[in-house]
Structure formats: structure tokens, C-alpha cells
Amino acid sequence: MKLPRKLHRSFYLRPTLSVAKDLIGKQLVRKRGRRFLVGRIVEVEAYLGEMDPASHAYRGQTKRNEVMFRNGGHLYVYFTYGMHFCANVVTEKEGKGRAVLLRALEPLQGIAVMRRLRGKNGEGVNVTNGPAKLCEAFAIAREENGTDLLGETIFIADGEKIPPRRIGRSARIGIRNGTEKQWRFYLRGNAFVSR
DNA sequence: TAGTTGATCGTCT
DNA sequence: GACGATCAACTAA
Numbered sequence: 001m002k003l004p005r006k007l008h009r010s011f012y013l014r015p016t017l018s019v020a021k022d023l024i025g026k027q028l029v030r031k032r033g034r035r036f037l038v039g040r041i042v043e044v045e046a047y048l049g050e051m052d053p054a055s056h057a058y059r060g061q062t063k064r065n066e067v068m069f070r071n072g073g074h075l076y077v078y079f080t081y082g083m084h085f086c087a088n089v090v091t092e093k094e095g096k097g098r099a100v101l102l103r104a105l106e107p108l109q110g111i112a113v114m115r116r117l118r119g120k121n122g123e124g125v126n127v128t129n130g131p132a133k134l135c136e137a138f139a140i141a142r143e144e145n146g147t148d149l150l151g152e153t154i155f156i157a158d159g160e161k162i163p164p165r166r167i168g169r170s171a172r173i174g175i176r177n178g179t180e181k182q183w184r185f186y187l188r189g190n191a192f193v194s195r
Numbered sequence: 196t197a198g199t200t201g202a203t204c205g206t207c208t
Numbered sequence: 209g210a211c212g213a214t215c216a217a218c219t220a221a
Binding site (some may be wrong): 079082 | 202203204205207
């Protein structure tokens, strides 16, 4: 499979909600040794920093969320529930503290490797149909926090054009505050979308 | 199949 | 000291 072209920095520096919507259909590429893992992004959520009570960045910058405040185009990986990792794409200019959480992917290349990384629970859509699941399938953990998405190890590439009508929008999942915000975007009808 | 709960620990209060 | 941008196993029906 031929790899599509890598997204430019300017893609990430735009308003977070636009980036979130436009990430649907793009391809997350992870280089492992000489192999590539590729997945189509089918579900994301936007987190808008200081104006969003559900965001890690709501109460300002800390040691944990430092990467969120970097310039757009970095990967923010955090550890939660004592056992899971979740991956975010940092957006907008440095200091804003905004990001887009990757919630689900559709595997395109390297599926066997992803299943192996997931273990016995990685069957069917369970390989990558959740934020912590896709991190495990793509071997994204603490060491990947802060990765520049314009580098060679992890980046996002252009995918097929998705018509606006195919993109669904809803409230975010798994949060207590900010549930009224319709900041979750997903590819309608795709089997890997969670729920 | 819906609803509940245990796992497990870094981070912030 | 409490709890979380989750997941999987378990229970009930």
C-alpha cells in the first residue's frame, strides 16, 4: 500500500473544532521498525482548554498536561484509570492548551500486528474501537507523549475526501462536565465507531 | 443485552 | 485522599 501525503503543520494550527471535524477520514500512521501501522480516523472529540471544564487543560498548565500547551501538531498521551493510555492531537498555537482526542480507528494496514498488541481481547472491531484500545493497538504509551506529528515515527496523512453529510456529531463520551457540548465527531455507519 | 463493578496508579486537591 | 477523556468481566433477567 502506498502511503498518502503527510499533513502540514498549518492543518493543526486552525480552530480546534475544524481540525476535529477534518480529522475524520484522515490516516494515523505509526512506524514500527520497518513496518507501518495505518488506521483511518473514524471518531474524535475536541477539548477546548481553559473554556472547557472537561479538559485536562481547564485549570491551566501542569506538569502532566504540558504537551497540550505546545504548538499544534504534537501528540499528547496521558495515562488514566491506572492502566490505560489515550492519545490526543494538539491543536492551535502554542499556549492555547487545546487538543483533539482520538477515539476510534479503522485498521487499514498492519492489522495482524495490531491484534497481537491487543492480545486476546483484540478480536473483531475491538482492535481499535476505543481511545485506550487504539493506543494499545498502535503501541502508543508514555514514551510517545510529546511526539511531533511532522516527524517520521507517528504522523497523520491525508485520506479519502469525506462528504460533510457522512460526518455525525454528538455529545462527548465518558465525561461529567461539559456534556452539553456537541464536540464529538464520527464517521456515520462505520463499524469501528464506539457505541 | 443492560447494568454494575473491579482493576490499578499518577496527578491534583 | 479522591478520582479519572476506560475496559473487560461479571451478574441478572
